[in-house]
Amino acid sequence: MNNETIIDASGHVVGRLASQVAKRLLNGEKIVIVNAEKAVIIGSRKSIIDKYMKKLEWRTYYNPEKRGPKIPRRPDTILKRSIRGMLPYKKTRGRKALKRLKVYIGIPEKYSKFSFITLDVAKKDLEKYDYITLGELSKAIGGMK
Numbered sequence: 001m002n003n004e005t006i007i008d009a010s011g012h013v014v015g016r017l018a019s020q021v022a023k024r025l026l027n028g029e030k031i032v033i034v035n036a037e038k039a040v041i042i043g044s045r046k047s048i049i050d051k052y053m054k055k056l057e058w059r060t061y062y063n064p065e066k067r068g069p070k071i072p073r074r075p076d077t078i079l080k081r082s083i084r085g086m087l088p089y090k091k092t093r094g095r096k097a098l099k100r101l102k103v104y105i106g107i108p109e110k111y112s113k114f115s116f117i118t119l120d121v122a123k124k125d126l127e128k129y130d131y132i133t134l135g136e137l138s139k140a141i142g143g144m145k
Contacts, residue, residue, distance in 0.1 A: 004030045008116035010038040014082055014134065016122035022086035025097035033103045034111055037075040037135030037144070042124070045132045049140045056141060073143030075134035076103040105144075 005024065009017060017039060021031055041048055055071045072078045080103045088094035104111075138144040 004032050006032045006034065006111055006114050006116050008035050008118055009033050009079065010035045010118075011126065012039050012119065012122040013124050014039050014041050014079060016124075017119060018079070018082040018086050020119050020122055021083050021101070022097075025083075025087065025100055026093070028100075030100045031102070032111060033079065033101070034107045034116065035105075036079045036103050037105050037133060037138070039075070039079055039134050040126065040131040041134070041137065042126075042129045042131045044130050045136075048132050048137060052137065052141050073138060073141055074105070075138045075144065076105050078134055078138065078143075079103050 007017075007021070017033075021033070024031055052071070072081050080101065083101060083103075084098055087097050089098055135144065
């Protein structure tokens with residue numbers, strides 16, 4: 001489908017996946033990531049959830065809506081934000097690269113017929129580590145119901 005690379009994020013470590021995708025985006029590739037809710041963050045479940053909950057606590061007394069930064073709660077937006085963090089998104093080159101990225105929860109019908117690639121660099125043997133998937137993290141911080 002017009003030279004898009006479709007990556008299945010199942011079992012990929014979020015940071016490693018984000019760095020590889022950021023490199024490819026800066027080289028001009030169009031990338032679609034499916035199954036974002038199955039990507040994993042390595043670390044103890046409690047500490048990762050506590051870290052995200054701490055980010056959500058920022059408030060002001062006079063207008064809580066104005067206070068930033070806005071922290072994403074859905075798995076696809078968490079993954080997209082982590083990729084954005086590895087791009088120079090305040091410059092035109094980075095903004096154009098970010099526009100070439102699409103991230104989905106699950107597999108949309110229009111991509112179900114295509115074959116997906118996996119990035120071996122971003123995969124890790126998860127049996128040795130504690131980890132949490134982005135879907136579980138999102139449920140814990142109130143993003144997905």
